[in-house]
Amino acid sequence: MNKIHVSTTVNGDDTEFLCDPRETLLDCLRDKLNLTGAKEGCGTGDCGACSVTLDDRLVCSCLVLGAEAEGKKIQTVEGIANGDQLHPLQKKFIEYAALQCGICTPGILVATKSLLEKNPNPTETEVRYWLAGNLCRCTGYDKIIRAIMDTAADMREAH
Amino acid sequence: MEYYTPESFNKASEIATNAQGITRFLAGGTDVLVQLRTDMISPDILIDIKNIPGAKEIECLADGSWRIGAAVTGAEMSEHSELKAQWPGLVEAMDLIGSTQIQGRATLVGNLCNGSPAADSVPAMMAANASVLVVGPNGTRELSVQDMPVSPGKTSLSKGEVISAVLIPARGNNGGDAYLRFIPRTEMDIAVVGCGVNLRTDGEIITEARLCLGAVTPTIQVVSEVTKLLVGNKLDQTILDAVAKAASAASKPITDKRGTIEYRIEVAGVLAKRATKIAYDRARGLK
Amino acid sequence: MSKFGISQPVKRFENSGFLTGVGKYLDDITPNDALFAFVLRSNIAHGKIIHFDTSSAKDSDGIHLIITAKSLYEAGIVNEMDFDVVTNINGSSGAAPVRPLLAENKVRFVGEPIAMIIAETIEQAKDAAELIELEFSEESPHVRLSEGGPIIHSEAANNVAYDWDVGDKEAVDKIFKEAKFTTKLDIYDNRIIANSIEPRGCFAETEGDRIHLCFSGQGVWKTKEALQKVLKLNDKQIKVSNPDVGGGFGMKHPAYPEYFLVAQATRESGRSVRWQAERTESMLSDNSGRDLQTKAELAFDENYKILGYRLFTLSNLGAYNSKMGQKIQSELFSKVLMGTYDVQSIYYHNRGVFTNTTQFDAYRGAGRPEAIYVLERAMDHAARILKIDPLELRNRNFIPVHKFPYKTATGELYGVGEFSKILSRTET
Numbered sequence: 083m084n085k086i087h088v089s090t091t092v093n094g095d096d097t098e099f100l101c102d103p104r105e106t107l108l109d110c111l112r113d114k115l116n117l118t119g120a121k122e123g124c125g126t127g128d129c130g131a132c133s134v135t136l137d138d139r140l141v142c143s144c145l146v147l148g149a150e151a152e153g154k155k156i157q158t159v160e161g162i163a164n165g166d167q168l169h170p171l172q173k174k175f176i177e178y179a180a181l182q183c184g185i186c187t188p189g190i191l192v193a194t195k196s197l198l199e200k201n202p203n204p205t206e207t208e209v210r211y212w213l214a215g216n217l218c219r220c221t222g223y224d225k226i227i228r229a230i231m232d233t234a235a236d237m238r239e240a241h
Numbered sequence: 242m243e244y245y246t247p248e249s250f251n252k253a254s255e256i257a258t259n260a261q262g263i264t265r266f267l268a269g270g271t272d273v274l275v276q277l278r279t280d281m282i283s284p285d286i287l288i289d290i291k292n293i294p295g296a297k298e299i300e301c302l303a304d305g306s307w308r309i310g311a312a313v314t315g316a317e318m319s320e321h322s323e324l325k326a327q328w329p330g331l332v333e334a335m336d337l338i339g340s341t342q343i344q345g346r347a348t349l350v351g352n353l354c355n356g357s358p359a360a361d362s363v364p365a366m367m368a369a370n371a372s373v374l375v376v377g378p379n380g381t382r383e384l385s386v387q388d389m390p391v392s393p394g395k396t397s398l399s400k401g402e403v404i405s406a407v408l409i410p411a412r413g414n415n416g417g418d419a420y421l422r423f424i425p426r427t428e429m430d431i432a433v434v435g436c437g438v439n440l441r442t443d444g445e446i447i448t449e450a451r452l453c454l455g456a457v458t459p460t461i462q463v464v465s466e467v468t469k470l471l472v473g474n475k476l477d478q479t480i481l482d483a484v485a486k487a488a489s490a491a492s493k494p495i496t497d498k499r500g501t502i503e504y505r506i507e508v509a510g511v512l513a514k515r516a517t518k519i520a521y522d523r524a525r526g527l528k
Numbered sequence: 529m530s531k532f533g534i535s536q537p538v539k540r541f542e543n544s545g546f547l548t549g550v551g552k553y554l555d556d557i558t559p560n561d562a563l564f565a566f567v568l569r570s571n572i573a574h575g576k577i578i579h580f581d582t583s584s585a586k587d588s589d590g591i592h593l594i595i596t597a598k599s600l601y602e603a604g605i606v607n608e609m610d611f612d613v614v615t616n617i618n619g620s621s622g623a624a625p626v627r628p629l630l631a632e633n634k635v636r637f638v639g640e641p642i643a644m645i646i647a648e649t650i651e652q653a654k655d656a657a658e659l660i661e662l663e664f665s666e667e668s669p670h671v672r673l674s675e676g677g678p679i680i681h682s683e684a685a686n687n688v689a690y691d692w693d694v695g696d697k698e699a700v701d702k703i704f705k706e707a708k709f710t711t712k713l714d715i716y717d718n719r720i721i722a723n724s725i726e727p728r729g730c731f732a733e734t735e736g737d738r739i740h741l742c743f744s745g746q747g748v749w750k751t752k753e754a755l756q757k758v759l760k761l762n763d764k765q766i767k768v769s770n771p772d773v774g775g776g777f778g779m780k781h782p783a784y785p786e787y788f789l790v791a792q793a794t795r796e797s798g799r800s801v802r803w804q805a806e807r808t809e810s811m812l813s814d815n816s817g818r819d820l821q822t823k824a825e826l827a828f829d830e831n832y833k834i835l836g837y838r839l840f841t842l843s844n845l846g847a848y849n850s851k852m853g854q855k856i857q858s859e860l861f862s863k864v865l866m867g868t869y870d871v872q873s874i875y876y877h878n879r880g881v882f883t884n885t886t887q888f889d890a891y892r893g894a895g896r897p898e899a900i901y902v903l904e905r906a907m908d909h910a911a912r913i914l915k916i917d918p919l920e921l922r923n924r925n926f927i928p929v930h931k932f933p934y935k936t937a938t939g940e941l942y943g944v945g946e947f948s949k950i951l952s953r954t955e956t
Binding site for chain 2: 136141144216
Binding site: 112117118119120121122123124125126128129131158159160162163168172175176177179181183184185186187188191217218219220 | 537539540543544545546547548549550551553555556722723724725726727772773774775776777806807
């Protein structure tokens with residue numbers, strides 16, 4: 083089978099990989115670039131654990147082909163912290179215990195960061211609707227929402 | 242599987258025309274990749290249309306009508322303030338599909354070509370009297386959205402044909418549209434009933450009206466009875482009740498896990514009433 | 529009052545890895561060179577296997593091994609999974625039909641494993657699965673939560689697996705006969721699928737002379753013991769580990785057939801082997817929770833003090849006894865039977881039935897949330913019938929502070945409790 087050569091940018095770094103046309107971006111990130119932060123929970127765009135941004139647009143990487151990443155800019159959970167310095171959102175998630183098993187957390191962080199970049203002052207309802215495609219089976223969502231609302235408030239103040 | 246990224250719709254059509262085996266066009270991929278993943282359909286040829294010039298453009302033409310490229314996503318429509326101001330029902334219908342992540346990829350054309358009787362954007366497009374530009378081996382034709390669905394999962398497109406854009410008529414004066422959907426929860430589900438309404442008024446009198454129902458018939462259809470009831474009349478309670486009755490009468494649903502036949506028929510009437518009221522208010526500039 | 533002492537929130541040290549995308553869940557640490565395992569499962573609920581032939585599948589591209597019930601026997605493996613049984617009212621043991629790792633002659637639920645295919649790639653394994661010749665003679669299935677119906681195991685007449693009780697039936701019956709008021713509630717607690725966001729999975733590899741099985745689970749020792757027994761290994765020959773786990777919920781607690789098969793595949797092939805369930809596979813094969821129908825009765829005196837509590841529950845076991853299956857709606861349910869109320873006269877009768885559905889086991893609390901749900905619904909229901917404030921009804925029946933430490937009717941010892949005080953905080 084013909085392999086496709088893909089050049090792309092992941093978390094600011096130029097990178098390239100060879101993929102089978104059927105392979106998803108999620109497969110390519112995990113298996114070819116060894117970025118295992120994005121998780122596969124369903125493979126059908128229902129759970130959001132594989133969320134990444136593609137040219138600043140939030141998507142499920144399980145519903146994007148690796149080949150579609152050609153020339154695009156990809157951001158994953160691995161790019162949120164600045165070296166050892168956690169992003170304010172990550173710090174709040176620890177403070178609020180907004181995660182338990184952690185498997186949905188990368189997707190939720192990527193999705194939330196994308197929201198706060200578009201809308202630094204979201205209402206709770208807006209946050210809940212924005213995250214409707216990110217399923218969590220541990221927390222019951224409440225602590226996640228509170229951590230996000232508090233992060234947004236802090237980040238607005240810092241500006 | 243072979244993956245193509247043609248530079249024009251003519252080229253895309255040519256690849257599809259000459260293709261051996263199962264062919265799929267890829268725009269947002271929110272249906273195609275799920276089918277691929279779950280082994281429902283394993284395409285031999287996949288034609289990605291997103292790199293074609295114009296495929297991702299929303300354009301207001303000189304006559305006030307709109308041309309929405311085949312790869313324009315729901316999120317891009319929602320972010321287009323002028324389109325949203327003129328056709329709020331259509332934009333809201335598209336916005337109801339899936340999560341934020343799905344909105345970042347899903348398209349009107351994909352929703353239409355998937356052929357689901359419960360597609361959210363299709364009743365709104367049909368109510369708006371939208372059409373699509375079809376590029377095929379024998380040239381380009383314009384096809385009314387109303388003539389697209391044939392049966393669940395089937396459309397009237399033939400081999401080698403690809404949709405390049407959706408055309409929405411000029412909004413014009415005193416027009417308004419609305420789309421409402423009922424689902425068992427608040428987000429991320431498939432319509433039990435969907436209802437799109439588009440109408441125009443002259444003062445309090447309705448002069449044009451189209452109401453379409455989703456998820457209650459094998460293919461999404463215009464309920465012509467409602468047009469007859471509304472045109473030439475003011476919208477009062479008696480007319481609204483008659484609209485509800487006509488919508489329920491046009492519903493031929495099935496019973497499944499989301500709702501029974503009786504329930505869907507009832508809800509169709511309720512949504513028809515509510516959506517008509519919203520469209521009427523919008524047409525008269527009240528909302 | 530500031531926070532002090534035990535039971536106060538603490539910051540977890542393991543969170544930062546989860547937040548930066550460097551958690552080590554199963555699929556993040558699976559050996560790169562591992563072969564892929566795919567499980568061929570029954571697509572019918574009940575029937576006999578009348579034809580089964582893997583020969584053309586074995587010859588297809590990239591196939592290393594196909595494990596079947598027959599190949600397990602040939603390798604000297606015990607094709608049985610371990611489970612607990614309860615003691616019936618009549619003193620006998622609950623039905624204990626064999627739960628095979630791989631079905632041999634009969635299949636009893638949709639999703640039951642029949643063969644495991646080991647290949648270089650997952651696509652090759654799936655393609656080979658399609659080449660396996662498999663024919664069934666279908667039998668009508670028993671899928672409703674009820675006694676009777678087509679027989680699933682000859683060991684369980686009327687599909688009743690066990691018939692268990694606790695309490696003094698005669699004494700409680702007498703209390704109900706003489707009570708001022710009695711109330712009765714029928715209540716159904718529906719079936720649940722755990723749906724951890726990380727599906728089940730495992731891999732096995734060779735570490736020197738021993739096999740290492742790593743699975744997304746909730747503890748290693750019981751699984752290690754079970755592996756030793758089934759694969760006939762001593763404790764030096766196998767190591768079992770759990771990596772970071774993306775949601776367990778009790779569902780990932782017991783061992784599943786795939787873990788034994790993957791370990792065996794590594795032993796036979798000498799290669800690392802991985803198996804990762806897809807979402808649909810999880811829906812079909814993960815242990816379910818709940819699915820019980822209860823009749824709950826309360827007897828009261830003229831002051832609305834509860835005199836007795838009497839219940840009957842019919843519960844679903846699925847097609848086989850899972851590890852804890854029989855104990856959940858019986859022994860575990862009864863542990864919190866009377867909740868926070870001071871009542872010593874109870875009678876709980878539970879019957880478990882087999883159905884042609886996926887097996888049931890622990891899920892989030894395992895029997896105890898079910899018991900509390902029934903009890904508190906019965907209290908609300910009684911308050912409505914007796915026209916008394918539901919909070920008042922509870923306050924009259926809570927275990928009073930001076931009675932602690934308190935031994936419940938089902939033998940549990942409660943240390944402390946101020947239930948009226950806690951309830952009062954919900955009123956503000």
